[in-house]
Amino acid sequence: MLVIILFYRIQLTLLLYKSPLKPFDFSPADHPVWFAIKYLPGDFATVLVFFLVVVFFGRMARFLKQGRTLRFLKISGHVFLQIFLMSLVLVHGLHGRLLFEGQTGLDWEVMREGLANVSLTVIVGLMVFKDFLFIFLPIGLFWLVFLSPARVRRWVTGVSFACIACLAIAITSLAAGGRGQGRGDAPDEIRLNPAAFFLSNIAGRMAEKQSVAVQPGMGPSEGEAGMQLPGSVHLSSSPFKGEGRRGMGYPLKFLPARRTEPWNIIFFVMESVGTRYIFDADYGSPMPMPFLHRLSKEGWYLRRHFTTSNLSTKALFPLLSGLYDSFGQESFGLRPEAAVPTLYDFMPPGYDAFLITPAPLSLFFPNRLIRNSGLPEIHSYENLDLKVREEIHPSLGRYVARDEVQTVDFLIQRLSKAREPFMGIYVSYVAHFPYFDYGPDFRVREKDDRLINHYYNYLNLLDQMIKRIYDHLEK
Numbered sequence: 001m002l003v004i005i006l007f008y009r010i011q012l013t014l015l016l017y018k019s020p021l022k023p024f025d026f027s028p029a030d031h032p033v034w035f036a037i038k039y040l041p042g043d044f045a046t047v048l049v050f051f052l053v054v055v056f057f058g059r060m061a062r063f064l065k066q067g068r069t070l071r072f073l074k075i076s077g078h079v080f081l082q083i084f085l086m087s088l089v090l091v092h093g094l095h096g097r098l099l100f101e102g103q104t105g106l107d108w109e110v111m112r113e114g115l116a117n118v119s120l121t122v123i124v125g126l127m128v129f130k131d132f133l134f135i136f137l138p139i140g141l142f143w144l145v146f147l148s149p150a151r152v153r154r155w156v157t158g159v160s161f162a163c164i165a166c167l168a169i170a171i172t173s174l175a176a177g178g179r180g181q182g183r184g185d186a187p188d189e190i191r192l193n194p195a196a197f198f199l200s201n202i203a204g205r206m207a208e209k210q211s212v213a214v215q216p217g218m219g220p221s222e223g224e225a226g227m228q229l230p231g232s233v234h235l236s237s238s239p240f241k242g243e244g245r246r247g248m249g250y251p252l253k254f255l256p257a258r259r260t261e262p263w264n265i266i267f268f269v270m271e272s273v274g275t276r277y278i279f280d281a282d283y284g285s286p287m288p289m290p291f292l293h294r295l296s297k298e299g300w301y302l303r304r305h306f307t308t309s310n311l312s313t314k315a316l317f318p319l320l321s322g323l324y325d326s327f328g329q330e331s332f333g334l335r336p337e338a339a340v341p342t343l344y345d346f347m348p349p350g351y352d353a354f355l356i357t358p359a360p361l362s363l364f365f366p367n368r369l370i371r372n373s374g375l376p377e378i379h380s381y382e383n384l385d386l387k388v389r390e391e392i393h394p395s396l397g398r399y400v401a402r403d404e405v406q407t408v409d410f411l412i413q414r415l416s417k418a419r420e421p422f423m424g425i426y427v428s429y430v431a432h433f434p435y436f437d438y439g440p441d442f443r444v445r446e447k448d449d450r451l452i453n454h455y456y457n458y459l460n461l462l463d464q465m466i467k468r469i470y471d472h473l474e475k
Contacts, residue, residue, distance in 0.1 A: 001050060019100060039186070105201075106194060107202075268426050272312075279296075285445060331366060344373055353377065353423045360381040388402060438458070444457060
């Protein structure tokens with residue numbers, strides 16, 4: 001456990017001083033050595049609590065007589081100890097990555113969203129050798145020490161206590177010298193040990209839920225939804241639940257001229273596409289999306305329309321439902337009960353509706369909302385029998401999706417068979433990092449090590465795919 005916390009604290013300090021992207025814009029003003037050790041007492045306290053808990057349960061076995069029960073408890077204790085060590089490593093590793101990649105720590109909502117979005121089997125499938133090595137290294141060290149002679153175990157114990165004593169003396173000396181008067185205190189996510197932060201977050205949420213539940217005069221539904229104003233409508237209100245959502249009788253607003261025949265609709269969502277890049281032709285470079293630029297001149301181009309979130313899960317929710325997602329870290333679209341009206345619900349009866357995407361639904365979708373929407377046909381990475389694009393990034397993990405060009409081929413085939421009127425939803429993936437290489441046919445910028453050039457090239461690929469779909473619909 002000492003190895004885990006020391007490795008985490010040193011790595012965190014190095015990243016805070018070297019990384020251009022700071023968690024919560026926090027820049028430590030202390031000397032790196034002081035900053036690395038001034039929060040170690042909290043880490044040591046966390047380790048001490050865990051150590052005492054392990055010792056307590058280990059001592060309880062001494063009160064049992066020899067027999068099968070004792071042997072079973074000893075074996076179970078060793079198994080749970082290994083699980084505990086793996087969990088401790090995962091909590092520290094995930095917390096550190098989330099600080100810099102997500103500007104948040106590992107709390108209950110992040111954990112719940114991750115588990116709702118990605119199953120354990122998918123997580124294991126995405127892991128590479130380095131990940132397994134990182135997880136099982138503490139277990140290997142434990143058994144190496146545990147199976148060593150008693151003399152070696154005593155030596156390791158002595159060295160551990162000596163290190164703690166030296167660090168305690170150093171912290172006391174620096175504190176007495178008035179060191180560490182930095183620019184404010186660090187956020188809890190940085191200051192606290194990741195395990196302590198995670199457990200305190202769970203305890204705080206339980207206490208908050210308990211306090212809401214016991215408030216007099218507030219029913220369970222009001223406690224969940226907050227204060228209900230007269231005439232207000234909440235996502236838990238009856239019109240938003242169950243099968244009675246379709247044909248609710250809401251008045252329709254016709255923005256285009258009225259038609260005697262229903263419209264065929266293609267709802268094309270361009271994942272990870274930024275408006276400041278799509279028409280960029282600076283320095284004589286070709287425009288990445290010339291066809292989309294032409295369409296923007298012929299139709300409506302909403303220059304002042306902005307997404308509700310920089311997180312795809314939250315941004316897709318209002319695009320599909322017209323409602324804001326929750327304003328905290330939690331994504332409502334991932335809740336099992338997420339069942340609110342979506343585009344499909346507002347279509348008159350008889351529409352041939354389907355959703356197609358080359359990406360996994362577990363990657364950046366409001367997964368539960370999609371599955372609860374009543375869409376009769378969903379094609380995604382999970383069930384499309386198309387070529388797989390895959391890339392393992394050295395620090396950001398494994399990315400996988402179906403081939404975008406082949407997925408658009410599939411969409412065009414589906415449109416050819418569609419029964420009118422139809423509504424097709426397509427969510428692209430190609431502009432999302434890590435920018436899979438689709439060859440020279442889709443290059444408007446020179447291929448080099450600059451990721452921005454890769455991004456421009458795949459905006460062009462997306463533009464060509466939109467043109468193919470448009471040309472097919474015109475025929």
